[in-house]
Amino acid sequence: MIDRxxxxxxxxxxxxxxxxxxxxxxxxxxxxxxxxxxTAVLFGAxxxxxGAGLIGSEGGGFAKLLVALFAVAGVLVSPWLGxxxxxxxxxxxxxxxxxxxxxxxxGAGRPEGALALAEPAALLWLLLLxxxxxxxxxxxxxxxxxxxxxxxxxxxSAGPRETTVTVALFLAVGATAVGxxxxxxxxxxxxxxxxxxxxxxxxxxxxxxxxxDFVAHHVTGIVVQAQGARAVAERxxxxxxxxxxxxxxxxxxxxxxxxxxxxxxxxxxxxxxxxALTPLAGMDELHALVEGFSTANGARARLAMQxxxxxxxxxxxxTAHRVVMEALTNVRKHAHRCAEVRVEAVRTAGGGxxxxxxxxxxxxxGRHHGGGGFGLKGLTERLVLIGGExxxxxxxGGGWRVEATLPSTPALGRAA
Numbered sequence: 001m002i003d004r005x006x007x008x009x010x011x012x013x014x015x016x017x018x019x020x021x022x023x024x025x026x027x028x029x030x031x032x033x034x035x036x037x038x039t040a041v042l043f044g045a046x047x048x049x050x051g052a053g054l055i056g057s058e059g060g061g062f063a064k065l066l067v068a069l070f071a072v073a074g075v076l077v078s079p080w081l082g083x084x085x086x087x088x089x090x091x092x093x094x095x096x097x098x099x100x101x102x103x104x105x106x107g108a109g110r111p112e113g114a115l116a117l118a119e120p121a122a123l124l125w126l127l128l129l130x131x132x133x134x135x136x137x138x139x140x141x142x143x144x145x146x147x148x149x150x151x152x153x154x155x156x157s158a159g160p161r162e163t164t165v166t167v168a169l170f171l172a173v174g175a176t177a178v179g180x181x182x183x184x185x186x187x188x189x190x191x192x193x194x195x196x197x198x199x200x201x202x203x204x205x206x207x208x209x210x211x212x213d214f215v216a217h218h219v220t221g222i223v224v225q226a227q228g229a230r231a232v233a234e235r236x237x238x239x240x241x242x243x244x245x246x247x248x249x250x251x252x253x254x255x256x257x258x259x260x261x262x263x264x265x266x267x268x269x270x271x272x273x274x275x276a277l278t279p280l281a282g283m284d285e286l287h288a289l290v291e292g293f294s295t296a297n298g299a300r301a302r303l304a305m306q307x308x309x310x311x312x313x314x315x316x317x318x319t320a321h322r323v324v325m326e327a328l329t330n331v332r333k334h335a336h337r338c339a340e341v342r343v344e345a346v347r348t349a350g351g352g353x354x355x356x357x358x359x360x361x362x363x364x365x366g367r368h369h370g371g372g373g374f375g376l377k378g379l380t381e382r383l384v385l386i387g388g389e390x391x392x393x394x395x396x397g398g399g400w401r402v403e404a405t406l407p408s409t410p411a412l413g414r415a416a
Contacts, residue, residue, distance in 0.1 A: 038121075038125055042072045042118055042122055045121050063103060064104075068118045071118070072118060074089050074126060075126065078126065086129060086133055088143075090126040091147075093122075094146035095146065095150075097123065098150050101150070116154075120154060123147050128179070128181060129182065130143045131179065132185045132186045148179060151174075155167040226247060229247070282309075282314065282317035282321055283305070283309040285321055286303060289321070290324070299339055301328075301341045302341070304345070306344070306347060307346060312408070316407070316408070316409075319382055319404075320355050323383075326402075328357065330376070330402075335399075337361055338360060350407075352408045353408075354405050356401065356402070357403075359401075379404070387407045
């Protein structure tokens with residue numbers, strides 16, 4: 001079912017949205033929380049090593065104390081180390097640890113004297129970070145194996161006895177697991193960046209399609225008006241100036257749209273994506289889009305449009321259509337037992353557009369669908385390019401809501 005409400009252009013601004021929950025702050029806080037916990041563990045390990053006499057102020061014990069303190073300091077400053085400094089410092093600490101192990105082995109001291117906890121724990125943290133943050137893979141293949149050797153060889157530095165070999169085996173398993181986790185972390189991050197870049201390219205392709213149709217429309221109008229002006233020039237000369245004004249206006253609008261949208265299409269290196277051509281969809285096509293959703297899904301969809309959208313630039317109308325299309329696609333994929341979907345398009349007091357799509361469904365397994373896929377991320381990228389915003393999250397009364405705010409004109413400063 002489709003409801004259409006038409007009101008004057010001075011329509012009210014969108015209602016304030018409810019409080020939204022986002023996992024982004026949690027994801028950002030987790031590494032810092034892990035760093036704080038591990039730092040506390042390291043200081044506890046230092047206290048234990050000192051109390052047990054595993055590190056001291058003389059001979060090999062003093063050398064172990066220095067390396068342990070430097071390793072702990074490396075962990076403390078690791079959040080602020082760059083992609084080049086971190087592997088260098090980690091490699092230096094690994095070399096220092098291996099040198100101390102060689103000294104202990106040459107002295108052949110007590111086996112328990114090589115079983116300190118703070119230094120291996122600090123090196124494990126660095127072993128996790130190096131594969132993740134190193135700028136180039138070959139750096140990881142140098143620094144990470146050095147750290148692994150420094151962790152595993154320390155227990156056997158005082159001699160291959162049963163106790164030290166057992167501890168070395170446990171450390172080898174732990175170090176391998178930590179290093180593997182770092183490699184997986186780096187691969188997952190690289191894959192997400194690759195998919196995000198592909199999505200940005202896809203959004204630019206959509207802009208290219210829209211640009212072609214919009215400019216073709218205006219150029220066709222210019223040609224038709226020029227032919228008409230030439231035809232009436234001899235018989236009714238008074239009609240020529242208005243025709244020329246319309247031609248000038250159409251040409252100016254086409255040039256402005258080209259300047260905005262070509263700026264959005266450019267990559268960081270200045271290249272422009274090319275694509276096939278598809279029809280242009282805007283605010284007038286929302287009716288067919290919502291009606292088609294109701295027919296295919298069985299859920300009742302309502303469309304409410306408040307205000308006039310005829311004077312909006314094509315970049316705004318096509319983006320609004322894409323927001324509705326992506327939100328309805330997510331409802332179809334993720335909303336379980338959805339009975340009603342509400343689509344609203346409102347002209348705000350400032351002349352922009354607010355688009356809201358809300359449903360009463362639940363996510364699979366009893367949870368709300370999270371909107372964490374790449375479709376909404378691509379829309380966010382597109383909205384940022386024109387100076388808009390996109391928010392998605394649970395609705396206060398249940399279900400899910402997507403809300404986009406678009407300006408009255410594209411933000412040229414961001415698009416260029």
